[in-house]
Amino acid sequence: MIAEETLKILTESAKYDVSCSSSGSGRKNTGGIGNGMPDGCCHSFTPDGRCVSLLKLLMSNDCIFDCKYCMSRRSCDVPRAGATPEEICELTVDFYKRNYIEGLFLSSAVQKSPNYAMEQLVRTVKLLRTKYNFHGYVHLKGIPKADYELVTEAAKYADRMSYNVELPSEKSLRLLAPQKSKESLLLPMKLLQREKAEFSAEKRKGFFLPAGQTTQMIIGASPERDGQILRLTQSLYRVTGLKRVYYSSYIPVVEDSMLPAMQSPALREHRLYQADWLLRFYGFDVEELVPEGEDLPLDVDPKCAWALRNMHLFPIEINRAPLEALLRVPGIGAKSAQKILTARRYTTLNFEHLKKMRVVLKRARHFITAGGKFYGSDDTATVRGLLTAAEQPKNAKQLSLFDAPSVLFSLPSGREAALAALTGEL
Amino acid sequence: MIYFFDGSKDAFLTAFLLAFRDDSAVFTAGNRQLSLGQESIFVRTDPQKALQCEKRLMELDKNCIRELTLLLRSGEEERSQIAFDYLKLIAKRKRPVRCDLSQDAVIAATECMRRVTYEVHRFKGFVRFMESESGALYAPVSPDNDICDLLLPHFRERIPEIPFVIHDVRRAKAAVWDGSHSFTAPLEQAEIVLSADEQSWQSLWRRYYASVNIPSRKRLKQMKGYMPVRYWKFMPEKPAAATGDLPVREPPANHKECGDDVLHPLGSS
Numbered sequence: 001m002i003a004e005e006t007l008k009i010l011t012e013s014a015k016y017d018v019s020c021s022s023s024g025s026g027r028k029n030t031g032g033i034g035n036g037m038p039d040g041c042c043h044s045f046t047p048d049g050r051c052v053s054l055l056k057l058l059m060s061n062d063c064i065f066d067c068k069y070c071m072s073r074r075s076c077d078v079p080r081a082g083a084t085p086e087e088i089c090e091l092t093v094d095f096y097k098r099n100y101i102e103g104l105f106l107s108s109a110v111q112k113s114p115n116y117a118m119e120q121l122v123r124t125v126k127l128l129r130t131k132y133n134f135h136g137y138v139h140l141k142g143i144p145k146a147d148y149e150l151v152t153e154a155a156k157y158a159d160r161m162s163y164n165v166e167l168p169s170e171k172s173l174r175l176l177a178p179q180k181s182k183e184s185l186l187l188p189m190k191l192l193q194r195e196k197a198e199f200s201a202e203k204r205k206g207f208f209l210p211a212g213q214t215t216q217m218i219i220g221a222s223p224e225r226d227g228q229i230l231r232l233t234q235s236l237y238r239v240t241g242l243k244r245v246y247y248s249s250y251i252p253v254v255e256d257s258m259l260p261a262m263q264s265p266a267l268r269e270h271r272l273y274q275a276d277w278l279l280r281f282y283g284f285d286v287e288e289l290v291p292e293g294e295d296l297p298l299d300v301d302p303k304c305a306w307a308l309r310n311m312h313l314f315p316i317e318i319n320r321a322p323l324e325a326l327l328r329v330p331g332i333g334a335k336s337a338q339k340i341l342t343a344r345r346y347t348t349l350n351f352e353h354l355k356k357m358r359v360v361l362k363r364a365r366h367f368i369t370a371g372g373k374f375y376g377s378d379d380t381a382t383v384r385g386l387l388t389a390a391e392q393p394k395n396a397k398q399l400s401l402f403d404a405p406s407v408l409f410s411l412p413s414g415r416e417a418a419l420a421a422l423t424g425e426l
Numbered sequence: 427m428i429y430f431f432d433g434s435k436d437a438f439l440t441a442f443l444l445a446f447r448d449d450s451a452v453f454t455a456g457n458r459q460l461s462l463g464q465e466s467i468f469v470r471t472d473p474q475k476a477l478q479c480e481k482r483l484m485e486l487d488k489n490c491i492r493e494l495t496l497l498l499r500s501g502e503e504e505r506s507q508i509a510f511d512y513l514k515l516i517a518k519r520k521r522p523v524r525c526d527l528s529q530d531a532v533i534a535a536t537e538c539m540r541r542v543t544y545e546v547h548r549f550k551g552f553v554r555f556m557e558s559e560s561g562a563l564y565a566p567v568s569p570d571n572d573i574c575d576l577l578l579p580h581f582r583e584r585i586p587e588i589p590f591v592i593h594d595v596r597r598a599k600a601a602v603w604d605g606s607h608s609f610t611a612p613l614e615q616a617e618i619v620l621s622a623d624e625q626s627w628q629s630l631w632r633r634y635y636a637s638v639n640i641p642s643r644k645r646l647k648q649m650k651g652y653m654p655v656r657y658w659k660f661m662p663e664k665p666a667a668a669t670g671d672l673p674v675r676e677p678p679a680n681h682k683e684c685g686d687d688v689l690h691p692l693g694s695s
């Protein structure tokens with residue numbers, strides 16, 4: 001059994017990776033233990049509001065690289081630890097059968113060399129699948145600069161892999177993660193994507209990353225604006241076929257003159273997730289959301305901001321508008337839009353109906369008519385005022401008093417929190 | 427008229443046959459109580475009438491009986507009335523009504539069912555097994571709705587080689603997988619002898635839970651929204667859940683939870 005102290009060190013070095021999703025794999029139980037749950041599953045929640053789905057660990061936090069923002073970097077004086085493949089397999093299976101976790105998210109510092117670190121990961125996942133007969137979810141981190149043979153070998157056993165882009169521009173990457181390069185991160189993503197396409201085209205046996213690839217960017221450690229970040233995001237979705245881009249607010253864990261001393265506000269991260277959601281599910285293009293050199297507004301969510309810039313398109317009649325138009329109404333999400341489509345087949349919907357159906361009208365009423373009736377205000381300035389007030393009912397006063405990140409963290413509430421749950425595990 | 431019945435599906439259907447034309451019918455599961463100013467009857471199951479009623483309803487909407495069983499599992503007071511109003515609307519319109527989403531009866535039924543299935547979904551994550559000496563797994567639960575047997579297929583597919591018991595301590599019943607059969611059985615108390623390593627795995631889990639938390643980002647309100655405090659009782663991470671920190675001393679094992687007569691060897695307090 002792994003020592004508690006070791007587990008503590010290896011967890012604390014891994015916890016800033018925000019990805020914890022266990023969705024996308026339908027692996028079946030074919031003898032042994034475990035299966036995939038395509039929609040994912042949260043097993044617990046920690047006081048920071050995050051979901052615990054996977055056992056998130058580093059194999060070792062002993063790194064030869066020296067990324068400025070990372071507390072496992074070579075030049076940092078922290079206790080080092082490592083676990084053997086057997087220890088990790090045993091821990092995974094024993095946690096899994098007690099239903100503590102949905103699977104394993106294994107990563108590693110660059111211990112000794114990129115190839116050595118990657119080999120350790122591959123050995124562990126192979127052992128887990130073959131000797132321990134484990135069919136639960138496994139997410140492996142790719143080690144930059146490891147040989148491609150090792151990477152594809154890992155992909156045969158893992159459900160998901162991720163290379164973290166880390167920073168939103170090449171310049172920041174060179175500055176803050178000198179041993180990594182854009183190619184060492186993007187190239188393996190593209191190769192894996194190609195191999196996965198071939199795998200399914202040839203209908204080969206077995207698995208090859210059934211849950212695809214994801215990546216993560218640190219927000220607020222470097223000067224890129226939201227517009228630039230979201231353009232990178234959109235191209236990652238379109239070019240590398242990524243399943244998810246995660247954003248992680250920068251939290252200072254090490255001091256460095258090149259890094260900000262403040263943690264980046266959670267609200268900014270939240271706005272990025274909202275915009276990301278609009279790109280993936282609501283048919284928005286990044287050009288509609290934010291210019292390249294600007295940030296998303298903090299006072300209203302990105303869909304509201306877009307609607308306020310496009311007041312000439314509203315109001316729309318909810319008994320006639322097509323799905324695409326309903327989805328663009330501030331406050332109406334995918335679920336509400338579907339409910340409206342279904343319900344309006346039976347009667348002409350009015351505001352009473354919408355309320356009973358729990359369609360949130362606080363924001364939406366300025367942008368819709370129901371049975372020809374309009375209950376909002378059509379003056380842009382007034383609407384903007386009402387919307388920002390609607391968004392921050394109780395916290396507004398606190399905000400002006402203590403405008404510190406710790407206050408911003410407690411901000412998103414109500415519908416915002418629901419959205420945060422959707423945007424995943426945060 | 428107030429219709430009392432024992433809460434079972436067949437008794438409901440028997441009563442439904444008597445009541446569906448009665449616009450002021452009140453449906454309630456449980457024992458006949460004193461009711462002021464209103465007539466009431468206690469309806470006993472008549473298997474033949476129940477079958478007849480089920481057949482007729484199935485002709486109108488082939489999914490409505492499945493929905494009825496889901497509604498009757500709800501822990502809400504008004505579940506029988508909600509089910510009655512919903513089925514009455516089907517009987518009146520003589521066709522499925524579930525898509526008429528702005529109707530009160532449909533809204534109430536949909537939301538009631540959603541709360542049951544949502545709890546099933548949550549418990550796929552929140553169930554905590556402990557390992558007994560024999561290797562079988564035991565999980566005490568206390569859900570809002572009567573769902574322990576609905577959890578069974580999920581875990582049977584996941585750990586088919588390990589026998590397990592999911593014990594609803596509130597309703598004194600258990601869903602059991604013995605390695606080849608699954609069934610439900612009444613169960614008041616369970617005495618479990620834990621495996622030698624069980625406490626160590628629980629304490630490792632607590633350690634993991636406390637380490638993966640980011641203290642500078644405390645958002646307890648959200649956390650409790652996702653994982654309500656009433657569900658913490660049987661989770662080994664409970665001592666760390668509110669603060670993210672481990673208590674200095676481990677709580678004693680075999681700790682008796684007050685208000686609950688099941689002795690559970692979790693040691694969570």
Ligand code: SF4
Binds near residue numbers: 070074110
């Ligand atoms: S490679 Fe960089 S980010 Fe990864 S563990 Fe090493 S120092 Fe940290």
